[in-house]
Amino acid sequence: MGISVLPGRPAPRAAASGSRLARPGHLHPVRGRRSPPRVPARAPGAPSRGLPGSGSRAFARTGRSGREPARAAGPKLGRVERILVSACLMGRRVRYDGAAKTSDDALLAAWRKEGRLIPFCPEVSGGLPVPRPAAEIEGGAGGAAVLDGAARVLTAAGADVTGAFLAGAHAALEAARASGVRLAILKEASPSCGSLVVHDGAFGGGRVPGDGVTTALLLRHGIAVFGEDRIAEAGLRLRELERAAAPGERRDPV
Numbered sequence: 001m002g003i004s005v006l007p008g009r010p011a012p013r014a015a016a017s018g019s020r021l022a023r024p025g026h027l028h029p030v031r032g033r034r035s036p037p038r039v040p041a042r043a044p045g046a047p048s049r050g051l052p053g054s055g056s057r058a059f060a061r062t063g064r065s066g067r068e069p070a071r072a073a074g075p076k077l078g079r080v081e082r083i084l085v086s087a088c089l090m091g092r093r094v095r096y097d098g099a100a101k102t103s104d105d106a107l108l109a110a111w112r113k114e115g116r117l118i119p120f121c122p123e124v125s126g127g128l129p130v131p132r133p134a135a136e137i138e139g140g141a142g143g144a145a146v147l148d149g150a151a152r153v154l155t156a157a158g159a160d161v162t163g164a165f166l167a168g169a170h171a172a173l174e175a176a177r178a179s180g181v182r183l184a185i186l187k188e189a190s191p192s193c194g195s196l197v198v199h200d201g202a203f204g205g206g207r208v209p210g211d212g213v214t215t216a217l218l219l220r221h222g223i224a225v226f227g228e229d230r231i232a233e234a235g236l237r238l239r240e241l242e243r244a245a246a247p248g249e250r251r252d253p254v
């Protein structure tokens with residue numbers, strides 16, 4: 001519909017943005033077509049989106065963080081390496097006792113800001129509840145023995161939870177592969193996530209050298225795993241990976 005102009009009166013000027021005529025659904029007086037709908041602003045005090053999955057019911061159910069886009073905040077990188085991280089290290093209350101093991105490591109915090117981290121709990125993802133009975137690999141045999149069917153994961157009462165641990169390990173590998181992960185930082189001594197030591201299977205607090213089921217599977221597929229006490233070491237590996245991925249473009253993310 002056109003705009004009628006009364007004789008002797010000036011034609012209306014183009015409506016300023018935000019005027020009634022420029023509102024969504026109204027014909028624009030100059031261009032003669034509908035202006036696009038406005039994107040509603042976030043209400044003051046409304047929560048912003050945090051890390052995907054953080055505090056969500058979906059995370060508690062699956063142990064997965066959902067979609068956490070790789071944001072190249074800060075330096076421009078040839079390739080942004082993503083890092084799989086034990087969810088309990090990032091403050092998620094997913095441990096067997098319902099607690100978290102939050103890491104206050106500065107490097108981990110910086111990576112989190114950069115959007116590199118993929119929080120993941122293999123045991124929750126494998127179908128185990130929170131809280132749940134503590135479990136250990138029998139005889140402290142290590143994750144590789146569980147993957148090979150040579151050892152089970154048992155609770156103190158003798159319940160066999162091997163299937164859930166294997167399912168969680170494969171889900172972790174799938175999540176890592178989906179994001180091209182080549183590096184993981186996992187909670188030390190866990191029957192899933194341990195990388196240097198695991199409990200000895202006697203439920204008395206004893207530890208033996210070895211790794212957890214998820215760690216063993218990730219290692220078999222070429223993913224480097226570091227415990228929470230070796231994050232600086234993981235940082236060096238990260239630099240190597242990013243330099244190799246972008247030769248001649250020497251930009252250090254850390």
Ligand code: SF4
Pocket residue numbers: 085086087088089094095096120121122123124187190192193
């Ligand atoms: S150590 Fe691994 S399996 Fe255990 S609660 Fe943390 S993320 Fe989950």
